Amino acid sequence: MALTTTTNAASARLENVSKFYGEFQALKDVSLAIPPGKVTCLIGPSGSGKSTLLRCINFLEEYDRGGIWIDDRLIGYDAVGGRKMAPGRLREMRRDIGMVFQQFNLWPHMTALQNVAEGLERVKRLPRAQAQRIAAEALAKVGLGDKTGNHPSRLSGGQQQRVAIARAIAMQPRIMLFDEPTSALDPELVGEVLAVMKQLAAEGMTMVVVTHEMGFAAHVADRVAFMERGELVAAGTPAEIFGNPADARVRAFLQSYNDRNAFDVKAG
Amino acid sequence: MIDLSLFQQYGPALLRGLGMTIFCWLVGTVFAMALGFVMALVQRSVKAWPVQWLLRAYVEFIRGTPFLVQLFVLYYGGPMLGLRLDALPAGLLGLTIYGSPYFAEIFRAGLNAVPVGQIEAARAMGFPPGAIMRRVMIPVMLVSALPALVNFSIILTKETVILSMITVPEIMFETQTMMAETFAFAEATLVLALFFWIFVEAISRIGRRLERRATHYLLERS
Numbered sequence A: 001m002a003l004t005t006t007t008n009a010a011s012a013r014l015e016n017v018s019k020f021y022g023e024f025q026a027l028k029d030v031s032l033a034i035p036p037g038k039v040t041c042l043i044g045p046s047g048s049g050k051s052t053l054l055r056c057i058n059f060l061e062e063y064d065r066g067g068i069w070i071d072d073r074l075i076g077y078d079a080v081g082g083r084k085m086a087p088g089r090l091r092e093m094r095r096d097i098g099m100v101f102q103q104f105n106l107w108p109h110m111t112a113l114q115n116v117a118e119g120l121e122r123v124k125r126l127p128r129a130q131a132q133r134i135a136a137e138a139l140a141k142v143g144l145g146d147k148t149g150n151h152p153s154r155l156s157g158g159q160q161q162r163v164a165i166a167r168a169i170a171m172q173p174r175i176m177l178f179d180e181p182t183s184a185l186d187p188e189l190v191g192e193v194l195a196v197m198k199q200l201a202a203e204g205m206t207m208v209v210v211t212h213e214m215g216f217a218a219h220v221a222d223r224v225a226f227m228e229r230g231e232l233v234a235a236g237t238p239a240e241i242f243g244n245p246a247d248a249r250v251r252a253f254l255q256s257y258n259d260r261n262a263f264d265v266k267a268g
Numbered sequence B: 001m002i003d004l005s006l007f008q009q010y011g012p013a014l015l016r017g018l019g020m021t022i023f024c025w026l027v028g029t030v031f032a033m034a035l036g037f038v039m040a041l042v043q044r045s046v047k048a049w050p051v052q053w054l055l056r057a058y059v060e061f062i063r064g065t066p067f068l069v070q071l072f073v074l075y076y077g078g079p080m081l082g083l084r085l086d087a088l089p090a091g092l093l094g095l096t097i098y099g100s101p102y103f104a105e106i107f108r109a110g111l112n113a114v115p116v117g118q119i120e121a122a123r124a125m126g127f128p129p130g131a132i133m134r135r136v137m138i139p140v141m142l143v144s145a146l147p148a149l150v151n152f153s154i155i156l157t158k159e160t161v162i163l164s165m166i167t168v169p170e171i172m173f174e175t176q177t178m179m180a181e182t183f184a185f186a187e188a189t190l191v192l193a194l195f196f197w198i199f200v201e202a203i204s205r206i207g208r209r210l211e212r213r214a215t216h217y218l219l220e221r222s
């Protein structure tokens, strides 16, 4: 089993998804189509509900209303507005959904190799030798073929995040979720992680990426969705969102982003 | 002066006492840890208030009363409730009950300290709950919990002497017998002190080795 180009990328569809934390509504009737084999970036100010939305897609957060489908299977519930899905069926759906976290979330007591092999052993129930062979392949793919024996404490942030990506792709997911994968990294380590993500995108992986890297969103995304205060305010091509956004809230967000990131040299 | 000839007469009994103390400690500690771990799991996962309330009441009662009182209740009061136990089983059960809430608390705190993200990473991949517990939560928890586990295990070594009060023939019981028959207080005290010193030191060493093994990845050189 080689780790080849994705051939069976999944689509996802969100319809009128709402999520409450007590009284507070974190997601307000969000609808979004995520096309297969494409990169969809979620942008917006912090606290706008991007992580919450992303985590609803694999049901790490339980949405309260609406529906989320991976291809044509509803995740989390037996039917829209119905009962919770049986845990076994949810686990089965989650095998197809890879997730990469801002804080990497590697298991500190395992080597890089074992971090990647673990899911193959425990979830796919592969024999250890086979799991480790696939894990080594996945690590080589993210450029860490020489670090298989290192524990996370002996890897840089960028390397840890690449192990986390290898851990996800070794499971051969059909869609991958990234929650600010470079936000915890030192600036000089961002590039190596983005490069791996670009490679995945080029291979046709369905990707949903929450990011503050506007450059990545502008150049790699096929679709960009902008969120604010739990609402999906605008969605379109990067050209539509970054070029000439119709919505004033998007314009204001991009303006403040540009102001923060411009570095005009002081005259004098 | 220390009268060494006493040990010719009492040596075998004292040795049996030592063995019995080690046995009681080992069984009591293992069972108390196991029960404590189950209590911590139940406390985490069963949110129904009667269960939580019962667990809390049990913990408060056990932590709020002396071990000797618990043991008397079990050994002398048990028969009134139809629980008739010999001294040794009563002692082992007593140690298990006495130690369990302390271990439960250590495990509870340790499991709570496992970073949520590491658990979520496994959940997101479709790990079954048992695998998350065995492969992620327990190993990560042990790193923070081991010192406290070793510490309380050492405290339990000293609680075993209380079993002499219900006639379990452990080292305290045997030295008391020797003292009663010979008035050899110095010799008896010497045996007790030496034994517990070596016993506790051995457990500390084993504990430090376990800690090093559990945390080697934090210290390893690449």
Ligand SMILES: Nc1ncnc2c1ncn2[C@@H]1O[C@H](COP(=O)(O)OP(=O)(O)O)[C@@H](O)[C@H]1O
Pocket (backbone or CB within 6 Å): A021, A024, A026, A044, A045, A046, A047, A048, A049, A050, A051, A052, A053
């Ligand atoms: N577990 C939670 N309990 C209560 N409120 C939460 C919780 N998680 C997130 N929120 C709130 O929901 C909103 C959206 O959070 P989040 O999805 O993390 O935003 P983003 O990822 O866009 O920064 C925020 O106002 C946040 O405070």
Ligand SMILES: [Mg+2]
Pocket (backbone or CB within 6 Å): A050, A051, A052, A180
């Ligand atoms: Mg977020």
